[in-house]
Each structure stands twice: as structure tokens, then as C-alpha cells.
Amino acid sequence: MSTVPYAVDSRLLRSFLAVAEELHFTRAAARLFVAQQALSRDVKRLERELGVELFVRSTRQVGLTGDGERLVPHARRVLEAQEELVAAFRQARPLLVDLNSPGLATGVRVLRRAREIVPELELMARYESGLTYAAAEILAGRLDVSFGRFAGLEPGVRARLGQQPVRYEPMTVILPEDHRLAALDAVPLAELAGERVYAGAGNPRTPEWTDLAARLFEGRGIEIAAPAPLAVGEEEFRRVMAKTRSPVLAVVDFPPMPGTVARPIVDPVPLSPVSLVWREGLRHPGLDALRRAAGELAKAEVWLSHPEDGWIPARDALIMMTFT
The missing domain is CATH 1.10.10.10 (Winged helix-like DNA-binding domain superfamily/Winged helix DNA-binding domain)
Incomplete structure (x- = not known):
């Protein structure tokens, strides 16, 4: 018995x-x-x-x-x-939601929809720039929710967090207006061979992004550009880019920057996997609203559709198929 x-x-x-x-x-x-x-x-x-x-x-x-x-x-x-x-x-305390960087559409749209679902609650936006850093803040209790590449976190960190896949974001490359590839409507990945592409190397907040770039560039003759000063704001971004002349790996919704053009990468289309991430055991109606909003938008916008010519590391694909 x-x-x-x-x-x-x-x-x-x-x-x-x-x-x-x-x-x-x-x-x-x-x-x-x-x-x-x-x-x-x-x-x-x-x-x-x-x-x-x-x-x-x-x-x-x-x-x-x-x-x-x-x-x-x-x-x-x-x-x-x-x-x-x-x-x-x-008495719903404010839920602190990291959107990574101002202007990135995925997190902004999920947060906006969640606010519509629970208008009586306070969902406060933060901009911590990088899931690795945000995850540490979440585990320390200084942040509640973030967005980013869950597979890029250390296994011990992932074990203490919950996650819900939200979107496969196509990647793009940001180029100076006079770059040799700027005249193209889309940049085949092979055309970046011989280039040094900036992907956040040396930024302790975003190693998950640099790792994703390294996996994408491996065996294709593309180098990751050396660390550059962290540029905050449009003017600083423009100044550093003009100085280094390095193309910048970004996602398709990266906000426009002066003096640059953004071109989608094709053949294949590299995908940046985005998850909603929170501390395991967190109970808050704002989190429930965010999860509902993410699910609604993913379905309506077909955010979790994987194109036939899409590229994503096998580990990321597996993690995006299994969630809390």
C-alpha cells in the first residue's frame, strides 16, 4: 500500500x-x-x-x-x-524584465503584450546587455526575467533557471555604408570569408553570443574581430565602427545605426535562438503574462518556424525543443 x-x-x-x-x-x-x-x-x-x-x-x-x-x-x-x-x-511587486538592448523587437513586443494582459501590474524594463550577465543577476535576485540564447549558458546555471523558447531570430550583418558588400540586398555567408566580424569578443556580459558566432564562422574563413570598446548609444557605435571598419554580427531586428546598412545573411540563414528565461521556482502573475504573451506571439508570427535553409547548432536546436 x-x-x-x-x-x-x-x-x-x-x-x-x-x-x-x-x-x-x-x-x-x-x-x-x-x-x-x-x-x-x-x-x-x-x-x-x-x-x-x-x-x-x-x-x-x-x-x-x-x-x-x-x-x-x-x-x-x-x-x-x-x-x-x-x-x-x-500586491504584485514590480517584475524586472531585461530586454538586453533598447530597440530589440522580440523582448519589447513580448513585454508590450504582457502589459496588455495584466495592465494592473508593473512590469519594469531593464537593459542588461547579454544573457550571461542577466542570468547572474537573476540568480542573485536582482532581476526576474531575461531573453537570450539559453544553450549558451553554463550547464550549472541552466539547471537553476526555467526557460520557454520564443523565437528563432535570423541574423544580419551591419556594414559601413561604403563596404564592398553594402550594395548587396543580402549577404551570402561565404562572402564574409576573409573578413573580421565583430561579435562581442571580450565582452564578459555576452560570451553566449560570441560562442554562437564562433560556431557559425568555424571552417568558413571568417574571423571574429578583436575586442573593441563597448559602445553605448548610437553616436558611440558609429564612432567605434568607423574606426574599426569591422562588420558587426547582429539580429534582423537590430535598430538602425547612422552611417551603416544592415543586410540579412543567407546561404544558409543563421538563426539566433531566443528564450524567455527566469529563476526556477519564481511565481509571479507577471511571469505568467509574459509566458502567455510569448506563446501568443510565437504562434501568430511563426517565430518558432525553422526555415529549410536555416542554421543553428545542434545543442541549441535540442534545447529549444525541450522547455519548462
């Missing part, structure tokens, strides 16, 4: 209720913005902990067992009580 645990994880109850109400694992997973595999694991874990079978599954339908029906009202009461408790202490 199994022993019922003293406490049941509320996430497991929430997963159970979603399946009980939808009677469909795929729809329940979409409703919770989780992978179906993760949802199935939660249900199986709850069944093990309670020592009962909650669902009758077949290839075509899902139904509640007698124990499943008995659990439904209890699960609802527990979750309602938890929501009341959280609401009583919430």
Missing part, C-alpha cells in the same frame, strides 16, 4: 486539472504552455505519489477514472486556496 505524501506539488495538480478538463493531453499542454512530454511526466508522477490511476488512456481518447473524478474537486480547492494566498501577499 502506497503512502500519500504530506504535500502534493501544486504544479502536478494544475497539470492534472488541465487534462481532466480538456480530456486531451495535447490541448492541455498548449493551455499550460508546456511540452506534452513534460505534462505526461507530471501526471504520471502524481499518480505514483497518490498511488492511484487517474486517467484511462487509449489511442483515441482520455477519460477520468473513479479516483480521477474524486480528485478533481480537491485539486480545485487546493489551487484556489493557493491563488488566494498568493493574491493576499502579491
Whole structure:
């Protein structure tokens, strides 16, 4: 005879209720913005902990067992009580959301939509420039949420964070207006052979970006430019670029800069994987709104579509398919 645990994880109850109400694992997973595999694991874990079978599954339908029906009202009461408790202490403190750099559209659009979903909450934008630095701030409790390349973080750091894939951002190259490639509508990756391309080398806040560039350039005769002074603001960016003359690797939504042109990279189209990232265990209605907003935009804008000629490291592709 199994022993019922003293406490049941509320996430497991929430997963159970979603399946009980939808009677469909795929729809329940979409409703919770989780992978179906993760949802199935939660249900199986709850069944093990309670020592009962909650669902009758077949290839075509899902139904509640007698124990499943008995659990439904209890699960609802527990979750309602938890929501009341959280609401009583919430007085929702501001949620601090890192957008990396001003003008980058993905994070800005997700934050804007989240603010529409929960207008009563304060979601405050920050600009920490780089997920590596932002992740350290998140784990230290000085920041709540950020965006960036999750696979570029150290495994020990990733283990303490939650993430939700948001977008595959096509990459672009920013060139001086008189650069030999500036007249092209798009720059084939092979045309960058022999160039020294700036990709944040030496910036301790953004090693995940430099690593992505190194993987892209490997074996293609493209060098990563030596570290340059960190340029903050349009005027400083223009001045440093005019001095170094190095093309700059960026994403397609990078804001326009004076004296430069941005050209998409093709053959292949390199993709920068962007995830929404937060501290594991964080509970805040603002985070729920951000996750919902990210899911809505990813679906509406087809942000998670991988083009046939797209390039992305295998490790990144795997991580983007598995999320909290």
C-alpha cells in the first residue's frame, strides 16, 4: 500500500486539472504552455505519489477514472486556496524584465503584450546587455526575467533557471555604408570569408553570443574581430565602427545605426535562438503574462518556424525543443 505524501506539488495538480478538463493531453499542454512530454511526466508522477490511476488512456481518447473524478474537486480547492494566498501577499511587486538592448523587437513586443494582459501590474524594463550577465543577476535576485540564447549558458546555471523558447531570430550583418558588400540586398555567408566580424569578443556580459558566432564562422574563413570598446548609444557605435571598419554580427531586428546598412545573411540563414528565461521556482502573475504573451506571439508570427535553409547548432536546436 502506497503512502500519500504530506504535500502534493501544486504544479502536478494544475497539470492534472488541465487534462481532466480538456480530456486531451495535447490541448492541455498548449493551455499550460508546456511540452506534452513534460505534462505526461507530471501526471504520471502524481499518480505514483497518490498511488492511484487517474486517467484511462487509449489511442483515441482520455477519460477520468473513479479516483480521477474524486480528485478533481480537491485539486480545485487546493489551487484556489493557493491563488488566494498568493493574491493576499502579491500586491504584485514590480517584475524586472531585461530586454538586453533598447530597440530589440522580440523582448519589447513580448513585454508590450504582457502589459496588455495584466495592465494592473508593473512590469519594469531593464537593459542588461547579454544573457550571461542577466542570468547572474537573476540568480542573485536582482532581476526576474531575461531573453537570450539559453544553450549558451553554463550547464550549472541552466539547471537553476526555467526557460520557454520564443523565437528563432535570423541574423544580419551591419556594414559601413561604403563596404564592398553594402550594395548587396543580402549577404551570402561565404562572402564574409576573409573578413573580421565583430561579435562581442571580450565582452564578459555576452560570451553566449560570441560562442554562437564562433560556431557559425568555424571552417568558413571568417574571423571574429578583436575586442573593441563597448559602445553605448548610437553616436558611440558609429564612432567605434568607423574606426574599426569591422562588420558587426547582429539580429534582423537590430535598430538602425547612422552611417551603416544592415543586410540579412543567407546561404544558409543563421538563426539566433531566443528564450524567455527566469529563476526556477519564481511565481509571479507577471511571469505568467509574459509566458502567455510569448506563446501568443510565437504562434501568430511563426517565430518558432525553422526555415529549410536555416542554421543553428545542434545543442541549441535540442534545447529549444525541450522547455519548462
